[in-house]
Structures are given as structure tokens and as C-alpha cells.
Amino acid sequence: MKAKHQRLLLAGLGLVAVMGASGLALSALQDEAAFFYAPADVAGKPPPVGRAVRLGGMVAAGSIKPQPDGVSINFVVTDGKATVPVRFSGIAPDLFKEDSGVVAEGMFQPDGSFTATNLLAKHDERYMPPEMAGKMAAAETLEP
Amino acid sequence: MIAEAGLAALWLAAALALLQLVLAGLGLWMSRTSVRPELVEGSSFSSSVEQKNGASTSSARTGGGGSALTEEKAATAAQLIAGVRPVAIVQGLLAALSFVLLILLFIRSDMSVVLVAQNSHSAKPLMYKIAGAWGNHEGSMLLWVTVLAIAGGAIAIIERRLNEATLVATMAAQAAIALGFYAFLLIASNPFARLNPAAPEGAGLNPLLQDPGLAFHPPTLYFGYVGLSVAFSFAVGALVMRDVGPAFARAMRPWVLGAWIFLTIGITAGSYWAYYELGWGGWWFWDPVENASLMPWLAATALLHSVTVLATRDGLRSWTIMLAVVAFSMSMIGTFLVRSGILTSVHAFAVDPSRGSFILALLILYIGGALVLFGWRIGSVKQGSTFELVSREGGLIFNNLLLSVILGIVLIGTLYPIVAQAMGTQLSVGPPFFNKTTAPIALLLMLGMAVGPMIRWRRDEGKELIGRMTAPIGVALAGLVAVFVIAPDTAILPLLGLGFAFGLAVASVAPLWKRNLRRTPLFTYGMVVAHLGVAVSVAGMASEAAFTQEKLVAVRVGQVTEVGPYSVVLEGIRPAIGPNWSALEGRLRVQRGEATPFTMRPQSRFFSAPPTVTSEAAIETVFDGQLYTVLGQPDGEGRWQLRLWWKPFVTLIWLGGMLIGLGGLLSLIGRVVRERRIPIRMAAA
Numbered sequence: 001m002k003a004k005h006q007r008l009l010l011a012g013l014g015l016v017a018v019m020g021a022s023g024l025a026l027s028a029l030q031d032e033a034a035f036f037y038a039p040a041d042v043a044g045k046p047p048p049v050g051r052a053v054r055l056g057g058m059v060a061a062g063s064i065k066p067q068p069d070g071v072s073i074n075f076v077v078t079d080g081k082a083t084v085p086v087r088f089s090g091i092a093p094d095l096f097k098e099d100s101g102v103v104a105e106g107m108f109q110p111d112g113s114f115t116a117t118n119l120l121a122k123h124d125e126r127y128m129p130p131e132m133a134g135k136m137a138a139a140e141t142l143e144p
Numbered sequence: 145m146i147a148e149a150g151l152a153a154l155w156l157a158a159a160l161a162l163l164q165l166v167l168a169g170l171g172l173w174m175s176r177t178s179v180r181p182e183l184v185e186g187s188s189f190s191s192s193v194e195q196k197n198g199a200s201t202s203s204a205r206t207g208g209g210g211s212a213l214t215e216e217k218a219a220t221a222a223q224l225i226a227g228v229r230p231v232a233i234v235q236g237l238l239a240a241l242s243f244v245l246l247i248l249l250f251i252r253s254d255m256s257v258v259l260v261a262q263n264s265h266s267a268k269p270l271m272y273k274i275a276g277a278w279g280n281h282e283g284s285m286l287l288w289v290t291v292l293a294i295a296g297g298a299i300a301i302i303e304r305r306l307n308e309a310t311l312v313a314t315m316a317a318q319a320a321i322a323l324g325f326y327a328f329l330l331i332a333s334n335p336f337a338r339l340n341p342a343a344p345e346g347a348g349l350n351p352l353l354q355d356p357g358l359a360f361h362p363p364t365l366y367f368g369y370v371g372l373s374v375a376f377s378f379a380v381g382a383l384v385m386r387d388v389g390p391a392f393a394r395a396m397r398p399w400v401l402g403a404w405i406f407l408t409i410g411i412t413a414g415s416y417w418a419y420y421e422l423g424w425g426g427w428w429f430w431d432p433v434e435n436a437s438l439m440p441w442l443a444a445t446a447l448l449h450s451v452t453v454l455a456t457r458d459g460l461r462s463w464t465i466m467l468a469v470v471a472f473s474m475s476m477i478g479t480f481l482v483r484s485g486i487l488t489s490v491h492a493f494a495v496d497p498s499r500g501s502f503i504l505a506l507l508i509l510y511i512g513g514a515l516v517l518f519g520w521r522i523g524s525v526k527q528g529s530t531f532e533l534v535s536r537e538g539g540l541i542f543n544n545l546l547l548s549v550i551l552g553i554v555l556i557g558t559l560y561p562i563v564a565q566a567m568g569t570q571l572s573v574g575p576p577f578f579n580k581t582t583a584p585i586a587l588l589l590m591l592g593m594a595v596g597p598m599i600r601w602r603r604d605e606g607k608e609l610i611g612r613m614t615a616p617i618g619v620a621l622a623g624l625v626a627v628f629v630i631a632p633d634t635a636i637l638p639l640l641g642l643g644f645a646f647g648l649a650v651a652s653v654a655p656l657w658k659r660n661l662r663r664t665p666l667f668t669y670g671m672v673v674a675h676l677g678v679a680v681s682v683a684g685m686a687s688e689a690a691f692t693q694e695k696l697v698a699v700r701v702g703q704v705t706e707v708g709p710y711s712v713v714l715e716g717i718r719p720a721i722g723p724n725w726s727a728l729e730g731r732l733r734v735q736r737g738e739a740t741p742f743t744m745r746p747q748s749r750f751f752s753a754p755p756t757v758t759s760e761a762a763i764e765t766v767f768d769g770q771l772y773t774v775l776g777q778p779d780g781e782g783r784w785q786l787r788l789w790w791k792p793f794v795t796l797i798w799l800g801g802m803l804i805g806l807g808g809l810l811s812l813i814g815r816v817v818r819e820r821r822i823p824i825r826m827a828a829a
Contacts, residue, residue: 025552
């Protein structure tokens, strides 16, 4: 094989690989991008049941209710405009508390509630997820 | 005074970086204009395999050059160029001095310095006072530029075999990179800023960071990032001087290897830290900050393999240069992602958009500049040696393509949410995406890793190759069947992962088959150990994914729980106390079958400065896995939350990572030893 042809072939292979990667990545993004929702987003158009998503907001004051099994809690996530009831089984992160930010990973149920498999609260006590900070600010400015 | 001295040293180092850039630039420019073009084409800019001595080349040039004016110019140019090395060395020393002074401020708990007051506390153990110096934004950026400057000094001292002009161009590129970071420190994040009045007491360090693993994790990764910046400078130097060839590749290779070793160790240690410290039992989260360290590693792995082709076979010239640019771009993107505060990450701890834009500007400047230089000069890089597709070179191209594809996917997955956010959509890309897309390609890559080292350089026969692959394929199939028989419920990816891991393990050691083991070069052992490490690591990942058993319960004292082969009894809860924390400690009596029971003590720790609660998991490591226990909260009715995991062979994940790093180290030693020897032999001949 001539050097020039070989270069062309390799360049072609590289191009195919990159296009394949992008195609794979983008098609997977369509299926798997765990969309981030705030309660207000869900109120209008709930995401399909059974898809793994993230729900972000503040834990409503007085809403954390430990369940009889000792390892589950129910609480309410709010963004000031709407609320979503959440059920979580597991050891809540140390920074998880009422009136502070939380991102719950899990799935929506047919009744509009949310089952969380994982809770993300931040290392830092001053933390609020950037998505959330934006939404909260927007919600506050919209309120009269 | 210490803080002022540190700041002064930093300013001086920055000034020297500027001087280094100017000296090198002027020197190169003058020596170029003082040489007749036909001589340029003939001598300096060809890239033959043998080493050239810069001094003799330039004297040959001036000898044929002619007029006295050009000779005088050439002499000035030589003087300017001769100044570059000492300046680089002093710059390195000054930057190091500045960083040492910062550490001193932390050791003395000087609360009149903003950075110390915000990130340290006088009651902290000494080790974390020292680690506090880089456990924050300003300090870590100072560390970054210090390592870069020291690396520059080291090149100035060590590197004697590269074409002098190429080396000077390399030093100029390094000075340019360092200047950007000096400017960043001096303008946007001065680590030595004073606090007036001084704080009575420091705010403390985030307790999660008070861990030996994390204290040394950032510097490890930074050594990797900075090593890649040196490789980048070499690539820029080679492009500027049109000196892309084996000599340049051999000069660059130790830096790539070194960077790659540090990245490997850093990622492995970071993964283990997240696993035991965060108490969530996972070892990889696909968190953007983790991806920020994975992406340079992927690029460096590809670069490591392509630079070997360039050094030994003089092939893949432009591709290697491109990868060096990409690898450093990934370090910069990593720094940008971690430092910009645009991420929703469990780790991103420095949130400041203005600094983010500064780093973004640097990123665009360096990467953009390098790409422009690449586009402009790459046409003039001559075609290297050719080879057949079925050859070691072909195998390495396969490896490079797959690594690039994984890199592309991780990059898209990491940046997509940021781009989407800029367009007004909130979303986050999680583990399902990354696992689904990267795992199949990683399996293909393992296949390539198994076959690659068995192929000959230049050209090989497909039939013979298949013959050599019989044993690994047989073992892989036997492994697949065995796992399927023992555990028929195993999901497809872990099942394939285990089978491939068995096959790769055999294929990895195959290059040693029928060889004189004492005469086999050290870098061949390095490759064998590193590839074996991948097999070990993948076996651990697949086993963890397939066989982990989890139990989440609320138990009273005395109650028995079963997980995996263990029975666990909560014996009691009592208080415990440490240097700067107090804790509730659970006593678990754990028994496996009829063996002697032992005690595990997971804790829930309370730190007062800043007030934080953390879970300290208790982990018992046995030959076939780990038992992982976490103490949760009381439920108010006398029960305590317990989370238990039995993870068979999970330790193989990090053992494999350490083997990969060890393999890199063996290769590095082997290469350095051998390349020291070659010039001696040539001189003797």
C-alpha cells in the first residue's frame, strides 16, 4: 500500500470512529440523559414513569417523616412554586436537612410521587446546586 | 513578612518566566535570520534519526554563512539562547520558594493571611495544616505553577540530547504557559493576601478532606496535569522548529510516562477515597470532577502508545503531536471544570465564575494557539515510516482510535449539560449514559490490548497471529462458561468483563513466553504488568457489579443480620473522641460461618469547625472481598440504621490500578536506563 493511500485510509478510519462515537454518544444521550427537574417543571409535564431522572429543590420545612421500617423517610421537595412528595430508603446524607437543597435521583411514580434511590446533598454546608440556585432565584423574582 | 516574601518570590518568578520567553524567542528569531535559507533546509530543519549537537550545527552554519554582520548576530543569538537554561532553573527555584513559604504560613497558622484563615484551623493535625496549603483554590493553583516551573528547571538541567533549538523553543512554550498561570494567581487569586484585622481563629478544613488519601490526591493529579503540559511544550517546540521525529519523541516520552503514572495513581487513589470516605459503597460515580481526571488519562494513554511508535518506528508523526495538544487540552479543561464552579458536582469546592472565565480565556489562548500552530505547520511535517495494517503499528492505531472514541464520549457527556444549560435547558448526564456507551468500547479495547503486543512491528501474518491467540481465547471462553455455570444470573456486561479479563490476563504475560527472562528489557515487563493490571482491575469491576450483596436495615442492640457469607450483630453504641471530632461508634460483632468472630466499628463523626457530620465506614478486607458497614441515624425507637455491603473481589479494582501505575514506573525506569546507555555505546563505537 502506498504511503499516501495509507494516510487516507487512516484518516478515513479516524473520521468513521469519531462519527461513530458522536453518534453513539448522542443517541445514548437521547435515551439516558437523566433530565434534571424542579418541582415546577413536573407540575406542567410529568416525565415518563420509570425513567431515571434527577429532582432538585429544597426540602420543605417540617416535611421529613421517618417511616416505621426505620430506614425509609418521606419528605417533600419544593421550589417555591410546586411540590413533589419523595420517598427514600437508605441512610440520608449528613447534610440532608429541612430547608436546605437536595438533589434526589430516582423515578417518578404514576401518582406523581418520586421514589429516590440516592440523595445528593453537598459536602459544603453553603452548597446549593447551580441548577437549583438559578431556579430558586427565578422563582423568587416571579413572586409578588 | 513571610506572606510578603512569598508574594515577592512569585512576582520574581513571573518576571523570569517573561524573560525566559523573550530570551528564547529573540534568540531563535535572530539565529534564524542570521542563517542562509539553503543551510536551514540542509542542516537544522531536517529530522534525521541520529542525535545532533546544537552547538556544532550553529558553528557549521556561521562558518558557511559569510558576512561579519550575520556572524555577530549569530553570536548574540547564541548568548541569548545560552541564558534560557539558567533563567528556567532560577524561575523553578523561586516558584518553589513561594510555595514553601505558603506551607510555612499554614504550619504557623498565620490567621492574618486570608487563605489560611479561610482554610485552616490551629487545632488541626500538622499533616492537614500542610495539606491545607493546596486543599483550596489559590494554593492548588500555586502548586500547579510551582510544579510546572520546577519541571522547566529540571528540563533545563537534564535534557542534553535534544536539538538545542527545539529545546529552547520548548522552554519558550513552557514559559508562555507558566506566564498565564502566574498572571492568574497575581491578578485573580493571590494566595498571600492579608486579612486586616487578623481572624481570631480559622474556619477549618472541610472534614471530608481531612484524610490522608485526599491530602495527597490533588498534588498527585497535578503532577500528572503538569507533566502533560511539558509534553505539550515539547510538541509546540518541535512544531516551531519543524523537528518532529524520533529524537523529539524520545525526549518527550519520559514526561508523558511520568504524567501518566501520576494520573493513574491519582485516579486510583481518588476512586478508593470516594469509596471508603463517602460511605456510599460505590467506586466510580462519573462525576464531572472524576471525568476531569479521566479525560487527560485517556488522552495520555493514547499519547503514550503513539509516542512509542514515533520513538521506535518513526511513524504517526502528526498524530502524536495532535495527541500531545489534546492531552494538555484535557488537563486544562479538567482544571477549568473543577475551578470554574459551573458544575453540579459532589466535589466542586471552589465556586467562582470570574476565575472560571480567566481559566477559560487561558484555555482558549493555549489550545487555540496550539491548534493554529498545528494547522499551519503540520503540512511541513514529513511523512514518517510506513507499515502494513496488520502490524504492531496498526494495533496501536486501533488502540488510539478506541481510546479517542471513549475520550470523545466522556467529553460529550461531561460538557453536554453545560452547553444545554447555556441554551436554557437543565439536565444532567449520569452513570447510565456513561456505562452504556463506554463499556462496549472498553471491551473492544481489551481485545486490542490482548492482541496488540503479540503482533510484530512493520508487518505480520494474520494466520500466525490467530495461532498465537489460541491460549488467551481458550481461557476467556473457559472463564465465561465457568462464571455462567456458577452464577447463571450474571448480567451480560459483567459476564463479558470477567471472560475478557481472564483472556487478557493470559495474553498480557504471553509476550514473556519462551523469552530469556533475564535479558528481557525492563520496559517490556512494564507493559506486561500494566496490561495485567487492566485485566485485574476489570475483573474487580465486573465482580463488584455482578456479585455485590447489599442490606439496609434498622436494628436493635443484639439483633442479627445476614449479608453475603456474614452474620452481623449490633453489640452496642458508644461515644468516641478524636483530635478535632467526637463520634458515635457502633460495635458490630461479625462472623463468617464457623470462623472466629471479629469486631467492626463504623462511626458517625461530628466536627465542630466547620460544624459537619460525616460517616466513617468500617471496612473489613479479606482475601475474597470486602465487608463494608455504615452506621446511620437512630430512628427514635431504639433502632439504628445499618447499611451493609458484601463486595466480592472489589479490592482488585484498585490493586489493578496500582499494577498499571507500577507497569508505567517499570517502563519509565527501563527507558531512562536504556537511553542513557545508547549514547555511550555510540561514543564507544
